[in-house]
Amino acid sequence: MFRRSAATRKKYIEKGFGVVSPSRREGKLAGSARVRALSPRTPELLGARIRKARLAAGLSLAAVAQTDFSRAYLNQIELGRARPSTRILQVISERLRRPIEYFLQDPQNSILAVEFVLTEARTRLRQGDAAGVQTMVTGLLARPHLPLEVKCRARLSLAEALLNLRSIPEAIDLLRATIRDTETNGWRILTVELYDKMGSAYYLRRQPHEAGRWWDKALSLYEDANVNDPVLKARILGHRANVHYVAGQPREAIAGYEAAIEAAEAVLDMKQLGGIYEGLAMAFDRAGDLTRALEYAQRSLRLFETLNDVRMSAQLRNNMAEILLHQGQPIEAEALFLTGAEQLQRVGDKDLYPHLMAGAAEAAFDQGNHELAKTRIALALARAKASNDPLARFAAFRIAGRIAHADGRPDD
Template identity: 25%
Template sequence: MTTKQTIGDKIKALRQSKKLTQTELAGEAMTKSMLSQIENGRALPSMRSLQILAERLGVDAGYFLEDDQGIDLAGMVRDIAAQFKLKNYSAVVSGVRPMLDGKLPVTVDAARLMEFYIAACYYTGTDGGEEAVARAAEIYERFGLFVESAKVRYLTYALLFTQSRYEESLELILDVRELYMSKKVGSNLLFEIDLHYAESVTLSALGNYSGSEAAALAAIALSREEGVYYLTDHLYRVLSNLALMSGNLEQAGHYLDKSRLYVELSEDAMSLQLLRLAKMRQLNAERRYEDTLQLGAQFEAEGDRYVSSWSLAAGTALFYLGRDEEALELLSRVTLADDVHHPLDRAAVFTSYAYKARIYGRQGKLEEARQQSQIAYERVQQFPPSVYTRFIGETYRELHGQ
């Protein structure tokens, strides 16, 4: 396993093979005393120092970080990255987890493997991600890669979010931003936008919709200032949904139009599906139910991961059009996916029970109606106030005579 001692041994062996003295190798980059400590395993060089030494010794810096046991970490990183890109998150977890039991060396490639593992833990709901965050961050900090350390610590935000620990999630985002700003050299624009986005999402989960809007607008302003429109279409959808929360339909539509421009520019199939779903919700809010169904007919719902969201939007439109049996059929298809963690998204899903309750109420099936409304009401008790929780609460009170 790579340690301070093995790194020092490799540097010393190469130096001696090239017949260099410690003074000659150290040059102006470091003192002879510091190089001596490194060679004797009493100090760990920063990544910058390691790169300088590697250049003078005629090797790649990665040579000093390779595992003595012969593990091809670079190859593993490529394989795991490919699995992650294909969204084979279970394969990522099963591929990396056996390596975490003391088998991974202290190298940058090992930290990169753990980053993929952490993200895969989020998507699969697997425990162990937080421990991997700490290990990866420690590796990066050992080599002076403080920005990389901040970025891997940021991944904990998603893990906390899946556990509904929103206050802790927000605190972590702010701490990571402070660490990043104090240690950064230059600017990592995409990461800064990620931090604004995470702040916006977490604030909305806490019911702080004005703060969430401010964070999303800050991300868009940063993108516009730098001319890099990372996550812009998604951020405008976030803003549109926040406007719907406040009942400002005109502003919600304006933000959706903005999102459409960036979706058309990117030509991303998933973004197009998300935009159509957002537009269906917008049309429902405007009571344009026939238009909702017309747009829904363009949605490729069969086998799509968003079939539940489509069923909810179309089922809602059918409910208001009085087409109860068709509405019930679609609303019965609505399920809570494993990767739906935001309380607003979850509350939206649970409105399906409230709509079914109202249909049963119209049909005189009061027992079924009360059962459905009870399910919805109980499941949103810990969620922040929203149009969804308000509708669920009103349905419950009407059916239970409260």
């Protein structure tokens, strides 16, 4: 891995390379508006407040800077000769035990306060805190005098949070209104992201044809606008591959997933790459290439376990176990089903658990242990009643029917 020295890291952060503003994508469209919104006195006021808080805490420049940035850089900030990035201001606020709003000239609407909320929202979305993001961004949108471009970016984060909370109709309404604003103002890259998110909304609504239409629009606008954002392109390509998969076109899905990896493998984060590997695993499984399916499922599992994503790890164990059952390896499949079920039990998951327990019942049945299979399928059926996933009930009933038929109870 490429590593930087401590001194290089300081310079890297101080020059702002460690924080990429989303507005950079719009050709500095929003950036110029933000600069105009800041008072010429902003750096001096900000620096004075940081100095006052540092002296009140009895801390030296070195104690606040530590290894994140230099003492000289912090001194320049306090003198009003340098403006910290959102990340550096967050570090300073933590070291001085003051809320970040304390240092901003207008806690409600200063650009630093707004950017901090948007950055924090994106971080929490990656961490899975959709409810927290909903509260945070709703509060931001209630503030007066926000620029429309900022509102649109905030709505995009709010829509993603709503999708994660399965408030799909509400998310679709919000996305439609936001798309009208971005299309009217010509914010093409932001519009691409909104099209992509709208596709995800319809995909979650189990309307793959409509989802595919939005993803086609996203890719078309991406190419027309001559955008250079490989991560965004890979995400859209991966989503379009999902549509091929659910349409029963595994070879087309495989080509789509491979195109997504080719577009951005070097810059995709682990979660995105893990999701594409999962898609490849399912597509190869459907295409009958079980060896490649297991290979990609294992790659994906390693990434999601590194991320401590319990639900995705359990989902991948379920997928791998089903492949092993198809290959006539019920003992190995049973171990994966049970490990995944145990993981979900610890975090209180209700939707995926019935799938894994039903799979464990089928694995026991295939080994000839019908009594254990009955016990497990009874548990799967009970948990399926509390699940919000209709497919969980279908999976449990399918295996329950197989067990009942073997027992001479076909009507059950």
